[in-house]
Amino acid sequence: MILSSLCIAYAGLLALALAMDRHHEQVFARRPSARTSRLLGWAGWLALALSLPPAVMAWGWAIGIPAWLGLLTVAAAALVLLLSHAPRAALRLGPVALVCAPFPTLLG
Amino acid sequence: MKDGFRQSMAWLHTWSGLLLGWLLFAVFLTGTIAYFRQEVTVWMQPELHGSVPDAGTAERAVERMGQLAPDASQWTIALPGERTPAVSVSWRPADAKPNDRAALKRATLDAGTGAVLEPRETAGGNFLYRFHFELYGMPRETARWIVGIATMAMLVAIVSGIITHRRIFKDVFTFRPEKSALRSWMDGHVAAAVLALPFHLMITYSGLLLFMTMLMPWAVDLAYDGDRQAYFAESGFRRAASTPRPAPQTAALTPVAPLLAEADRRWADRGGVGSLTVTNPGRANATIELRPAESDSIGRGAATERLLFDGVTGQALEAPPADPQPAAMATGNYLMGLHLARFAGPGMRWLFFVSGVAGTVMVGSGLILWVVKRRSQRGRAENWAAGPEPFGHRLADRLNIGVVAGLPLAVAAYFWANRLLPVGLEERAGWEIGVFFLTWAAALLHAPLRPSRRGWAEQLWIGAALFTLLPVLNLATAAGHLGNSLPAGNWLLAGFDLTALAVGLLLGFAARKVGRNAFARKSAPAPVLPAGAVVEEPT
Numbered sequence: 151m152i153l154s155s156l157c158i159a160y161a162g163l164l165a166l167a168l169a170m171d172r173h174h175e176q177v178f179a180r181r182p183s184a185r186t187s188r189l190l191g192w193a194g195w196l197a198l199a200l201s202l203p204p205a206v207m208a209w210g211w212a213i214g215i216p217a218w219l220g221l222l223t224v225a226a227a228a229l230v231l232l233l234s235h236a237p238r239a240a241l242r243l244g245p246v247a248l249v250c251a252p253f254p255t256l257l258g
Numbered sequence: 259m260k261d262g263f264r265q266s267m268a269w270l271h272t273w274s275g276l277l278l279g280w281l282l283f284a285v286f287l288t289g290t291i292a293y294f295r296q297e298v299t300v301w302m303q304p305e306l307h308g309s310v311p312d313a314g315t316a317e318r319a320v321e322r323m324g325q326l327a328p329d330a331s332q333w334t335i336a337l338p339g340e341r342t343p344a345v346s347v348s349w350r351p352a353d354a355k356p357n358d359r360a361a362l363k364r365a366t367l368d369a370g371t372g373a374v375l376e377p378r379e380t381a382g383g384n385f386l387y388r389f390h391f392e393l394y395g396m397p398r399e400t401a402r403w404i405v406g407i408a409t410m411a412m413l414v415a416i417v418s419g420i421i422t423h424r425r426i427f428k429d430v431f432t433f434r435p436e437k438s439a440l441r442s443w444m445d446g447h448v449a450a451a452v453l454a455l456p457f458h459l460m461i462t463y464s465g466l467l468l469f470m471t472m473l474m475p476w477a478v479d480l481a482y483d484g485d486r487q488a489y490f491a492e493s494g495f496r497r498a499a500s501t502p503r504p505a506p507q508t509a510a511l512t513p514v515a516p517l518l519a520e521a522d523r524r525w526a527d528r529g530g531v532g533s534l535t536v537t538n539p540g541r542a543n544a545t546i547e548l549r550p551a552e553s554d555s556i557g558r559g560a561a562t563e564r565l566l567f568d569g570v571t572g573q574a575l576e577a578p579p580a581d582p583q584p585a586a587m588a589t590g591n592y593l594m595g596l597h598l599a600r601f602a603g604p605g606m607r608w609l610f611f612v613s614g615v616a617g618t619v620m621v622g623s624g625l626i627l628w629v630v631k632r633r634s635q636r637g638r639a640e641n642w643a644a645g646p647e648p649f650g651h652r653l654a655d656r657l658n659i660g661v662v663a664g665l666p667l668a669v670a671a672y673f674w675a676n677r678l679l680p681v682g683l684e685e686r687a688g689w690e691i692g693v694f695f696l697t698w699a700a701a702l703l704h705a706p707l708r709p710s711r712r713g714w715a716e717q718l719w720i721g722a723a724l725f726t727l728l729p730v731l732n733l734a735t736a737a738g739h740l741g742n743s744l745p746a747g748n749w750l751l752a753g754f755d756l757t758a759l760a761v762g763l764l765l766g767f768a769a770r771k772v773g774r775n776a777f778a779r780k781s782a783p784a785p786v787l788p789a790g791a792v793v794e795e796p797t
Contacts, residue, residue, distance in 0.1 A: 152605055163431075166431075167431045170428070170431070172432065173431055173432075209606075212592065213602075213606070216456075216457075216460065216596055217605075217606055217609060219456040219457065220457065220606070220609030220610065220612070220613055221609065222453075223453050223454045223457065223609070223612065223613055223616060224609065224612055226430070226431070226453045227449075227453055227612070227616070229431060230430075230431055230432075230433050230449050230453070231433070233431055233433070234433040234434065234435060235435075
């Protein structure tokens with residue numbers, strides 16, 4: 151559950167970062183079109199919203215929300231460090247995180 | 259108008275952050291370690307490292323209590339768990355008053371054998387925990403006021419910081435270590451602040467709430483007519499314990515194994531039984547109360563479910579009702595419980611720890627930024643030739659060295675003292691604390707004697723070495739070293755060693771970065787501040 155939430159949150163934050171000109175350039179060396187930027191933004195917020203339920207399921211509302219915010223912190227810290235030191239790796243980790251997200255929950 | 263407002267907010271952010279920043283850095287650093295204070299204490303008591311719990315631990319502990327304190331009016335047995343490997347027991351002698359906590363006798367038992375352990379006297383993680391809100395060596399109330407005021411300054415700095423840096427949410431993913439010193443420190447400061455912003459707000463606000471009755475006692479004085487004890491009793495902060503008088507007839511205690519089995523089944527998702535309280539053991543009216551290892555609420559224990567058994571027949575009795583809490587109290591308790599991570603399992607505890615590290619980095623980078631910014635302004639104005647760096651800037655820089663680099667150094671020295679001071683030393687815990695403060699004082703004195711970058715590099719290197727070598731020290735002085743703890747899956751002890759190693763490597767990385775720059779910019783060394791020198795600020 152916890153790892154699922156973390157994976158989805160990372161993917162969401164990555165999409166949000168790629169929706170911004172500066173970080174899009176960091177990864178792709180060009181600016182995103184307005185359409186791409188908008189799509190990435192929507193996808194990012196959607197993923198962030200989806201990362202909340204696993205945390206709440208694992209911990210309940212009272213503890214789940216602070217825990218979820220803590221997970222966002224960890225995911226964002228990883229993203230910031232990867233973007234500045236290894237932008238391609240930051241990008242590749244996104245799909246990997248999304249694909250892996252269901253497994254921790256399914257495996258229990 | 260708007261610019262004027264944001265400028266005044268920037269001013270507020272700068273000065274509320276700087277003036278109490280050094281204290282706040284110490285509060286954040288020691289408070290962050292305090293999330294693992296029990297684990298730290300266990301590491302600092304190698305005598306407990308050999309204690310391995312098994313299925314018979316609770317029964318063994320009860321049996322041992324029958325030998326240790328047969329006449330006591332109450333036994334409390336805290337079973338080992340994820341955070342401690344040994345059994346801590348306490349008992350109330352028959353002639354002690356019910357509410358006299360000082361009369362309680364305590365001991366530590368080996369979970370595997372039931373033998374009484376004699377752990378070394380240590381201030382443990384508790385010293386760092388206490389220091390983060392009560393400092394040391396001054397009246398408790400005074401220290402709490404000082405930390406309380408610093409906490410208010412922190413809240414002011416957070417809110418004014420959000421207003422000042424309107425773009426922070428846009429810049430949140432930005433970190434450019436290759437850019438100028440000013441740019442990269444700013445990026446780091448903003449990232450540490452924004453990434454964990456909910457945590458920073460929560461921890462600061464709830465920190466003030468914990469001081470609530472001290473900072474603003476008038477509400478309680480008004481409602482309770484000055485009787486604060488009545489307020490504490492009613493709000494569940496302090497529960498009055500009442501124990502029934504021991505019956506004159508003696509009776510053997512029922513075997514606890516069946517009771518524990520039932521409770522473990524019931525609390526399977528809450529870590530099983532965490533503690534037993536036996537009231538009037540050996541008497542006809544004995545009772546056994548069980549509590550789960552993990553509370554189901556993050557408020558102060560009041561609502562925790564308990565199981566009560568007749569101590570002679572083993573029959574289940576009607577458990578004392580979980581004290582109901584008024585909603586307002588529950589809300590306050592929720593925030594305070596969050597601050598203390600009262601509810602947290604290991605995963606949550608690590609999340610809080612990481613957020614606490616972010617807070618420490620935020621305060622530290624803010625302090626450094628103040629100096630870097632002023633240096634860059636002087637550099638740009640080609641003011642280097644205009645005279646030595648102003649005294650205020652140099653003072654702030656040297657204080658930064660002594661606190662931001664010096665405090666981690668002192669914490670490492672504290673852990674070393676724990677292992678190197680003789681075990682039988684009188685006032686041993688006091689000596690450990692003495693080593694901590696002496697090391698910190700040495701760091702603060704060392705800073706003004708060295709050129710700025712050298713001072714940074716030297717203190718960071720020493721801190722790095724002390725932390726990196728802690729696992730080696732553990733190997734040399736205790737059985738719970740990585741060679742044993744990792745194969746046994748003992749994450750309590752391995753976690754400490756691995757974290758120390760990681761902190762050491764990070765400090766070394768920082769030292770290398772600062773050191774390299776120190777050589778690269780040798781042509782324009784920062785001026786040395788002679789001890790006690792007062793230099794007039796250029797106007």
